[in-house]
Amino acid sequence: MGSRRIRALQLALWRRLLEAPAAPPLARRWLSARPARAPRMEYPDAIRTLNTLQTNASYLEQVKRERGDPQAQLEAMKGFLERSGLKVEDLDQLNIIHVTGTKGKGSVCAFTERILRNFGLKTGFYSSPHLVQVRERIRINGQPISKELFSKYFWQVYNQLEETKDSEQAAMPAYFRFLTIMAFHVFLQEKVDLAVVEVGIGGAYDCTNIIRKPVVCGVSSLGIDHTSILGDTIEKIAWQKGGIFKPGVPAFTVPQPERPLEVLKEQAQRNSCSLYLCPDLDAFEKEDRPLQLGLAGDHQRSNASLALQLARMWLERKGYLDIGELRDPWPNPELPAKRPPPLAPVFRPGEPMVQGLQATEWLGRNQILHHGPVTWYIDGAHTTSSINACVRWFHQSALNEEKPRDGSELRVLLFNVTGDRDTAALLKLLLPCKFDYAVFCPNFTEVSTAGNADQQNFNVTLENVLTRCLQNQSYWNRLMEAKGGQDPWLSPAAEVEGMGGWLKPAPLHSSLLFMPPSTRPLNSNSLVFPCISHALQWITQGRDPHFQAPASRGLHPHPVATSGAVLLQEAATIRVLVTGSLHLVGGVLKLLDPSLSQ
Template sequence: MSRARSHLRAAFFLTAVSPRGATSWIAARRELSARPAPQEPGMEYQAKRQRGDPQKQLEAMELYLARSGLQVEDLDRLNIIHITGTKGKGSTCAFTERILRNYGLKTGFFSSPHLVQVRERIRINGQPISPELFTKHFWRLYHRLEETEDSNSCVSMPAYFRFLTLMAFHVFLQEKVDLAVVEVGIGGAYDCTNIVRKPVVCGVASLGIDHTSLLGDTVEKIAWQKGGIFKRGVPAFTVLQPDGPLAVLRERAEQTSCPLYLCPPLEALEEGGLPLTLGLEGEHQRSNAALALQLAHCWLQQKDHRGVGEVKASRPSLLRQLPLAPVFQPTPHMLRGLRDTEWPGRTQVLRRGPLTWYLDGAHTSSSVQACVRWFRQALHRCKEPRSGTEVRVLLFNSTGDRDAAALLKLLQPCQFDYAVFCPNLTEVSSTDNADQQNFTVTLDQVLLRCLEHQQHWSRLDEEQACPEPGGPTSLLLAPHPAHSHSTSSLVFSCISQALQWISQGRDPVFQPHSPPRGLFTHPVAGSGANVLREAAAIHVLVTGSLHLVGGVLKLLEPSLSQ
């Protein structure tokens, strides 16, 4: 059995039970334990591993598609909306899908990463496909690829993200969706979703710095990659970007003969009509909603659908680089779609007794800045007279080649009382959860990174510090800051332990077994536990890695695992 094939089985063995029954289940577990360092199913790792001629990677994806029984032309039937960007592309996809579903259309939605279960990545009418449907399509595709493998090829099975992309296309075609909203994995030009040759419309959400080892170290280089999804004659839309990357997008569009439009702000669509209410919180979501409205409006026009909204007079672009997209009156279907959009783990709030959990995956500087604005505004809105102490807690982790110190610095204005760091592991032993397993790193490695995060935080505290004799200290003895607000920091081995310490049994849903022996013996953990038990309100911001947010949701919302 090839290495790629065994890794694929290892990644899925808890989600897709083979029709062959328990034998395959046991065999997959044995295969997993027999491999000392199976590969991470993360897109970035796979992209690095398969780096070479990027165009050949797309050609390889077309070969996988052919081996699976489809041709690129078959994907034209999916009426795809292809969306990329650095931040907000997932939310834009969610808004777009919800709007079009309100028109009575059967929608497919492929996104990444998942938060709790891998089947979240493939949705029909907004809902993750069922375990039974996932199982059926997984093994059907797996065996088809197995039967057509070339013994002379060094890679006989597609990697994790490629496999899921192929599977999504098969599911959407078999389920006969009216359209598919497809989110790019990484970049655009050489992303495996870019084998789509004739999408109906394309979108580019806000651009920023991320995945620099793959996409480049400037926003302009990243814009070049994102603009790679543009297709000849296919309309594309983008939101307001800095001049440099916007010029790159315009150049890419001109080279491809792609009509590219700049989205007017949401305020322009509100004039003379009803105010727009968004189901996703945060000022930054208005940009995503504006893009989603244009994508949905264009798709409906391209498909000659009725009720697309009355077009008003268009205004000249302020930047004079791109024509402004039409200003139109959003229809009731569009208004309801924006209002009813849900996208877990993004500006999400869970209120549980004295605890309020704020969850927002943010792993770039711009997305963390947006997260901080949202969190502080949310705190301001919920100000109520309370007889007791209010405590603010940060739960953070960051992975990959991201600059964690820079991200943590942006979080400091929130004035947290405690900064908690842990790996993206729900439990110390998480072999029962392949959906959230990272197969390339050991517990020691991820804990070392968490300790580095703690050290970054303590150094940031010290930079602001004005030592006070006898003042409280953090876990690494950071002195009391000059603004008389100190942050104590802790590292836990997994998400469950971190949540146990933060909640202190006061979350009515998250009620774990007794904590491991010695969990709260550190002086900071012990004194902090007393503070948390007596606090009138505890505000917890969970941010950084989306995988961290997913692990927290798995424990706080058990229904998501069912």
């Protein structure tokens, strides 16, 4: 379908929603100026005021076109920090573990934090993005800070920055910069023993990189992501990631492709930093006692290995372990060209480490929820490498589940993607999962976001995100047509090694939501909804005991195929994979588990 036709259809949908009897004023909500600061100083007011620090979509595009010296951006971050009442050297007290990477860095941080908490240490943990509530980004001892603490520190920092404005320093830090500064204040005031800090994007020019003296640094698996900011090759991305290395600070990474590993080594040598490769997790296991991980998926093993090295090195350098017992001779970091970094020492993990790996939790990553006949497979994968890992995890997990006796099993993909990612490439990787339906929706939980300030996003408009969903649907339809003609699951080309034996249902002839009949690809089962809630309502058909579908509030019913709804109502098992965006995952978890919003 042409882009003009997609846009016309999307605009028709938009007008339809706006004209519904009880529909909220979406045009004002998503396209108007941002809200003014509320006079009160409670948690909801703090979130609404924080949202005013988001930049609008047009300004973001201008920044991309006119991006100046990245080093100047770091200097600006230091200026904001000082205006808030801190100096860069104050951050040295936080005993920071600084972690970057393309995929898995959040899991590495979660493993590392949980291990060190098992040693009786008071931990701080700063990560992004949040799934349900923004206070998830700043954690003490593994728990998001309370609404009271968030409000207290938010207003302290915000008011200080407001009061230090002058003719030369009139700006306020943007959303992520502000939260980073606030996290440093929280950790210092709450007197944590250490802080695990996850890089936002990249490394070299990320605002977290004002940290001068971390205790240890880590780099998880590298891949292609955020190309408009970090560069369009994996070597350029590796250079950005290696930008967090600091003189005299040991750094660890997992096995990487040859060229990006060379770049990391060059960055380490340039910064007088010792870089080491993590051994496979197998090296830390006893034959009679394999290590159990709290996070599912084989790809988590390299994340766990990196976390073990980061935790051990932190404990060594801060004097919490017997150095004489654990220390191995570290090789000279000045390695000849073309030689990979040396392997880090293998050691025997103690009980706090073993239990820490097993007890690690990290919502939205390889998470399975059993809700009656509906099983949710939730993973925020959004790069080619992480989608590949997600497909392997989903396939293995689904195979291990008990099969319905009558064989009536349906598989549904719920997908969205944000940023400058190659949607068609990601969707192509999901084809081997053999979904009966593909459902696309924006990351908004409801058509109206009233009362949901934690998940408001002023960087996009409803028009933008619905157009993207229709484009994603079009990509999927083309892939399905190319894959198998009238019955894609019976095509030999659809078989992938290790993926055989799946139930191959008869083709389901459902109509396309918001697409006229003349444009419908043969035998396509894809649908677009304006929000996550409407998508879940159709997928579950009232059969998920944990999901309470909201009242329609006068919105027109969706022209969804009756045959599809009937099949979902009658299937013994419905398996739903939610992936493509952590923001989508957060919205789904918010609706499936209301306790996360409390």
